[in-house]
Amino acid sequence: xxxxxxxxxxxxxxxxxxxxxxxxxxxxxxxxxxxxxxxxxxxxxxxxxxxxxxxxxxxxxxxxxxxxxxxxxxxxxxxxxxxxxxxxxxxxxxxxxxxxxxxxxxxxxxxxxxxxxxxxxxxxxxxxxxxxxxxxxxxxxxxxxxxxxxxxxxxxxxxxxxxxxxxxxxxxxxxxxxxxxxxxxxxxxxxxxxxxxxxxxxxxxxxxxxxxxxxxxxxxxxx
Numbered sequence: 001x002x003x004x005x006x007x008x009x010x011x012x013x014x015x016x017x018x019x020x021x022x023x024x025x026x027x028x029x030x031x032x033x034x035x036x037x038x039x040x041x042x043x044x045x046x047x048x049x050x051x052x053x054x055x056x057x058x059x060x061x062x063x064x065x066x067x068x069x070x071x072x073x074x075x076x077x078x079x080x081x082x083x084x085x086x087x088x089x090x091x092x093x094x095x096x097x098x099x100x101x102x103x104x105x106x107x108x109x110x111x112x113x114x115x116x117x118x119x120x121x122x123x124x125x126x127x128x129x130x131x132x133x134x135x136x137x138x139x140x141x142x143x144x145x146x147x148x149x150x151x152x153x154x155x156x157x158x159x160x161x162x163x164x165x166x167x168x169x170x171x172x173x174x175x176x177x178x179x180x181x182x183x184x185x186x187x188x189x190x191x192x193x194x195x196x197x198x199x200x201x202x203x204x205x206x207x208x209x210x211x212x213x214x215x216x217x218x219x220x221x222x223x
Contacts, residue, residue, distance in 0.1 A: 007041040011049025012056075014039045019058060019069060019158050020128060026071040026159050030059065056152040058159070072159050074211055080153055080160070081204040087150050088134065088200070089193040091141040092180070096189030103140040104185065110136055111177050118174055126172070131157060133177050134196075137184075160207055173199040 014035065018024040035046050050067050053059035061067045072080070095103065114129035131154050138147040176199040183192035 002040060003042050003045045007039065007045035008049040008052065010039040011035055011041050011046050012052050015049075015053055015058065015069075016155050019155070020131075021124070022158060024069050026069050028069045029065070030067040030069070032066075057156045058152075070156070070159055072156070077160050077207060078204065080156060081200055084134075084150065084153050085197050085200050087146050087153070088138070088196050091138050091143065091146055091150065092184070092192040092196055093189035094143060095137055095141040096184050096187050096192055098142065099140075099184045099187065103137070104181070106136050106140065107133060107177075107181050107184075111174070111181065114174055114177065118172060126174075130173055130177070137180075173203070 015024065015030065024030075030050070032043065032046055035041065035049075036043070039046070039049070041049065050059055050061060054061050054067075058070055059067050060070050110129050110133045114126050114133065117123070117126035117129060135147075135151055135154055138150045141147060176195045179195045180192045180199075183189075183195060
């Protein structure tokens with residue numbers, strides 16, 4: 001078992017990947033012994049990794065209950081989308097001013113993989129590529145602080161699936177990703193941001209419809 005930044009990064013990555021794959025669901029307890037085995041990390045590295053996950057909004061830590069995967073309230077989920085729109089709009093406008101072959105190639109590769117996954121019915125994989133697309137343009141925009149914050153928000157995205165009650169999403173952002181890339185290639189940051197905002201608004205609307213449906217059928221929505 002090891003300590004240090006590399007071990008802490010493994011703890012962080014293990015939990016993020018499990019949340020993304022829905023092997024860990026909102027409210028589930030994180031067992032320190034299991035994290036130690038999977039991440040090859042000692043107690044100090046696990047604690048530091050969990051603190052990082054807490055700061056990223058993925059984990060809740062309490063004295064009595066230990067560490068659990070975060071459960072977002074309805075209001076918090078809406079705030080995730082609102083914040084993403086603000087940050088991604090700024091990043092896309094910045095990226096449009098310096099869009100180059102490296103950024104274009106990276107985004108095109110992700111969009112091709114996303115389209116293939118949708119075509120073959122691998123929806124969970126397609127969702128992963130979709131999240132990667134937003135992270136990737138953030139990484140190329142040249143503001144590491146905004147990009148890092150965006151990564152944390154996007155890593156929280158699977159937590160919003162608690163509102164879908166197991167239903168597959170009806171929305172695919174693949175076509176809007178293609179339009180966003182086209183706008184970036186033309187240097188049109190406002191246009192790229194417009195397509196991206198359309199996508200995020202559609203995802204938020206789907207989530208809010210799910211909450212309303214749960215209320216109408218007697219289910220209790222998140223507080």
